[in-house]
Amino acid sequence: MPKIFKTNAEIATCGGKLLKLTHDSKETGTQMDVNIYLPKQYYDKSKKECHESKIPTLYYLSGLTCTPNNASEKAFWQLQADKYGFTVVFPDTSPRGGDEVPDDKNDWSFGKGAGFYLNATEPKYAANYRMYDYVHKELPSLLQQEFGSDGKLDFIKNKSITGHSMGGYGAISGFLKNYGAYKSCSAFAPICNPSVVGWGIKCFSNYLGSDNKAAWKQYDPCDLVKVVKSTNASDKVLIHVGTKDPFLNEHLRPELLLNASKGTTWEGKFDINLVDNFDHSYYFISTFVPEHAEFHAKHLGLL
Numbered sequence: 001m002p003k004i005f006k007t008n009a010e011i012a013t014c015g016g017k018l019l020k021l022t023h024d025s026k027e028t029g030t031q032m033d034v035n036i037y038l039p040k041q042y043y044d045k046s047k048k049e050c051h052e053s054k055i056p057t058l059y060y061l062s063g064l065t066c067t068p069n070n071a072s073e074k075a076f077w078q079l080q081a082d083k084y085g086f087t088v089v090f091p092d093t094s095p096r097g098g099d100e101v102p103d104d105k106n107d108w109s110f111g112k113g114a115g116f117y118l119n120a121t122e123p124k125y126a127a128n129y130r131m132y133d134y135v136h137k138e139l140p141s142l143l144q145q146e147f148g149s150d151g152k153l154d155f156i157k158n159k160s161i162t163g164h165s166m167g168g169y170g171a172i173s174g175f176l177k178n179y180g181a182y183k184s185c186s187a188f189a190p191i192c193n194p195s196v197v198g199w200g201i202k203c204f205s206n207y208l209g210s211d212n213k214a215a216w217k218q219y220d221p222c223d224l225v226k227v228v229k230s231t232n233a234s235d236k237v238l239i240h241v242g243t244k245d246p247f248l249n250e251h252l253r254p255e256l257l258l259n260a261s262k263g264t265t266w267e268g269k270f271d272i273n274l275v276d277n278f279d280h281s282y283y284f285i286s287t288f289v290p291e292h293a294e295f296h297a298k299h300l301g302l303l
């Protein structure tokens with residue numbers, strides 16, 4: 001069978017391996033980069049094929065301007081993945097490619113590197129900017145086909161999701177829109193109410209249409225909490241945001257998510273931790289990665 005993924009690098013790190021991959025995406029119509037970390041448990045020779053409990057997956061969605069490499073190099077998920085035994089998938093943040101993929105070269109918060117984890121409907125962007133279906137459907141399915149065939153890895157059934165900034169919004173939005181598909185969700189400095197903040201307004205207007213507010217509501221966590229019912233008593237979304245995050249008051253606005261959830265089935269289920277002195281960087285993210293890893297490990301049945 002022809003291979004789906006091309007392996008550009010296979011890097012030993014911690015007890016497992018980081019694979020830097022590229023593949024063709026039908027959703028985006030482009031080649032996509034993705035990194036995956038296979039933990040030490042995957043390479044454990046004493047474990048036979050067809051594990052009774054397969055190794056689950058944590059999807060990490062990155063923020064504006066990022067490629068799969070930022071978090072692979074600076075978040076230190078690998079140590080945690082080995083500790084609990086989960087795979088980590090680091091998708092790219094948008095389609096890439098040449099001039100055939102529309103972009104705004106003067107604005108790093110829009111276009112390439114800023115796909116906003118949605119399916120664009122505006123004609124200019126609709127062919128390529130399909131990061132929602134790419135991340136939640138196509139990528140897990142392709143990974144399962146190629147890397148899950150030995151029966152050890154589960155990219156689809158036992159999975160959780162997390163992310164940073166635009167990726168934090170992508171994680172919460174994807175978790176709510178696919179309620180039940182992910183065992184747990186967490187976020188680092190998420191954009192909580194994209195419909196009312198600068199980064200979100202620019203991306204939603206261009207990708208979904210400035211007048212199409214009904215489409216905006218289908219992705220905005222502050223609207224989704226009102227229509228998606230939390231039916232599981234153990235639902236909890238773990239969030240950390242730094243008080244010295246320069247984007248806190250202009251773009252992140254965690255208080256709006258707290259307010260939006262009031263009176264809904266999600267009230268009290270967003271565990272928002274405003275942490276003193278931390279900024280928006282990977283110094284902040286890596287500090288709280290162990291806490292988020294333990295949280296997801298519990299929900300994935302690893303603890």
Ligand SMILES: N[C@@H](CCC(=O)N[C@@H](CS)C(=O)NCC(=O)O)C(=O)O
Binds near residue numbers: 166281282
């Ligand atoms: N200063 C950044 C602003 C964008 C930014 O802070 N991006 C965050 C996500 S919203 C990030 O993770 N940047 C990459 C990194 O820190 O490695 C730039 O101009 O590239």
